[in-house]
Amino acid sequence: MRVTIRQVAAAAGVSTATVSRVLAGTQAVSPELAERVRQTAASLGYRPNVLAQGLARGRSGVVGVLVPNLANPYFNDTIKALMHSAERDGYRVIVADSDERRENELPLGESLLRWSDGLVLVASRAAPTALRRLVGAHKPVVAVNHKPKPEIDEFVHISVNAYTPMRELCRHLVREGHRRIVYLSGPRTSWQSQERWRAVRSARRWGASVSSVPCGGTIEEGYAAAEGALGEEPSAVMAFNDLAAFGFLSRCGELGLRVPEDLSLTGFDDIPFAQFTSPPLTTVRSPLADVGVAAWQAMRRLLDGERRVLGMMLPSEMVIRSSTAPPRSMLGGSEPDKTTPTT
Amino acid sequence: MRVTIRQVAAAAGVSTATVSRVLAGTQAVSPELAERVRQTAASLGYRPNVLAQGLARGRSGVVGVLVPNLANPYFNDTIKALMHSAERDGYRVIVADSDERRENELPLGESLLRWSDGLVLVASRAAPTALRRLVGAHKPVVAVNHKPKPEIDEFVHISVNAYTPMRELCRHLVREGHRRIVYLSGPRTSWQSQERWRAVRSARRWGASVSSVPCGGTIEEGYAAAEGALGEEPSAVMAFNDLAAFGFLSRCGELGLRVPEDLSLTGFDDIPFAQFTSPPLTTVRSPLADVGVAAWQAMRRLLDGERRVLGMMLPSEMVIRSSTAPPRSMLGGSEPDKTTPTT
DNA sequence: CTTGGTCTAGAAACCGGTTACTAGAGATCA
DNA sequence: TGATCTCTAGTAACCGGTTTCTAGACCAAG
Incomplete structure (x- = not known):
């Protein structure tokens, strides 16, 4: 039903490997071939299956965001900015809402991590043991407005100087x-x-x-x-x-x-x-939106494998x-x- | 690094098929074996890879929601209710925000549909041609507070009687x-x-x-x-x-x-x-929350393959x-x- | 003319699950 | 007792991409 990479390959008279290489732009392919592949892909309306891509690449292209309460306007601007920044980089955002109940944070965070490449915890109220488990998934974690914990230093902090x-x-x-x-x-x-x-x-x-x-x-x-x-x-x-x-x-x-x-x-x-x-x-x-943008930038760097990503303390004014x-x-x-x- | 179904199978001395069957509960497996599989899975801390599952099953377990403006408190309660309902059924929600610009709706909707099994359009301002293309993906679409269009009757309407x-x-x-x-x-x-x-x-x-x-x-x-x-x-x-x-x-x-x-x-x-x-x-x-719940129920039915899912017009009061x-x-x-x- | 290096593109293995197909064990019936 | 049916569990073929490995073409150098 949906058009797959094999159909594109067949129509263009090349192998699926070539189609993949052309569309991902990862390796050199002769210009004529590349052009032909692009043409056929476009004419067939080909769209890569994101799940298959994620499985093969080992990255889903999704990041999770956990907030205490989506209905608080305070979080909206932050999430919105984060979401748009992520979108520009080709990432999607999944959101979960802990309803201000700290015991929800661990299961929701774990659930988000199963889908995503990284997790942004906004104003987390979770206990250190819960945080440690989330960090234990070995995926990047960015904490927004959370007390820097010397004992769990595996996540980056983006905070507002209150x-x-x-x-x-x-x-x-x-x-x-x-x-x-x-x-x-x-x-x-x-x-x-x-x-x-x-x-x-x-x-x-x-x-x-x-x-x-x-x-x-x-x-x-x-x-x-x-x-x-x-x-x-x-x-x-x-x-x-x-x-x-x-x-x-x-x-x-x-x-x-x-x-x-x-x-x-x-x-x-x-x-x-x-x-x-x-x-x-x-x-x-x-600086609500700035916090969202900074959180994304930190996340982006972590996803790109940068080792020491620095946290930030953003100023705010009366x-x-x-x-x-x-x-x-x-x-x-x-x-x-x-x-x-x-x- | 992560524990896969094969490792569980090996540790339990069974085939991956059996592990899959036990955990999904789709087919009968002898009680002793099932118990052994569950034990090993638990002891290894096995978690199925959602991408692989989605790819194999042909369903991602994600639904997309498109709103005009996340920062409007009006939408928060609706999304929140929808999100929690979906969560209870094992689905995750991805959100996109069109920033009140109707030309954003088509690309964002298409992007969401690539990830998800269905799309909820909240207060869409999109043109009929755009809607037609979204419906063309042959995935369920639920429209919240959108004018019922006789010419595109392929989506279910959940509205408030204003x-x-x-x-x-x-x-x-x-x-x-x-x-x-x-x-x-x-x-x-x-x-x-x-x-x-x-x-x-x-x-x-x-x-x-x-x-x-x-x-x-x-x-x-x-x-x-x-x-x-x-x-x-x-x-x-x-x-x-x-x-x-x-x-x-x-x-x-x-x-x-x-x-x-x-x-x-x-x-x-x-x-x-x-x-x-x-x-x-x-x-x-x-009835903000009710709208979210109703939208999810309709979506759920559509995802389950029900043919004629009825829309709803919810009452509101002065x-x-x-x-x-x-x-x-x-x-x-x-x-x-x-x-x-x-x- | 041979040899070695570079470059392109295909074959095939893989990512981690699900499930159709199938073989074998045990039960039921003639 | 043998044939048939049922039930369990394994084998292997998928899902739709990416990527390693490799073969062949081409080029330059010896």
């Missing part, structure tokens, strides 16, 4: 007069969340009192964590990411709290929605919008230490 | 007193946009004057279309989808217009963000939140025909 801009953001808040800051923490096993919290803690040196409230990385979790966080009577709340900030903001609206008049709020990632909330969200812009402002106490001209009462 | 709830929403607006409605239209070649506009036009029978303003389906387009739409001096704006409504809402805020006091606004899809904007968005809830309210003129008690002036 610490520096988060710390800068804290300093900005303190300069505006905030003295009581609450951090809505992300998923417990997320390295990025730990980095961000580490940065927030540094605000203590500027004289602020900071505390952390368990939250998560989704809108729903931000919404749910709001009342607990407000109990700490902060003048500024820094959410793990934009989604959590978004949910928090929504709950504030319901509780009659106004942002930034009654409370300042920050996010992280600068997902496309962040600038369209009301008020537009002060946040940190992650974006001040209108969800942050000096606390009301500052405007009132009184003590900068006493903060706004909540409802 | 007309009924959109019309209901119009009627709701009219009942609240709106007489001047503007529809922000979606991508020109989108069938769903045409359906939604057809529904909006029906509001004329209730005495409203309606018009359509070109917009699109992204936040940016909604933002950009705002001023033009406001020039029509509507009391209610119905956007093609939630994203456009979101962008529009943001621009209104900048222009000092308050929703719903000065203007009512509706979206479509009920993406997770819709209930968290301020004000929460009146919209239509598309969700009234706070972005709609009676126009100010109604509150003021004066003429219901004269609407709010813009800035």
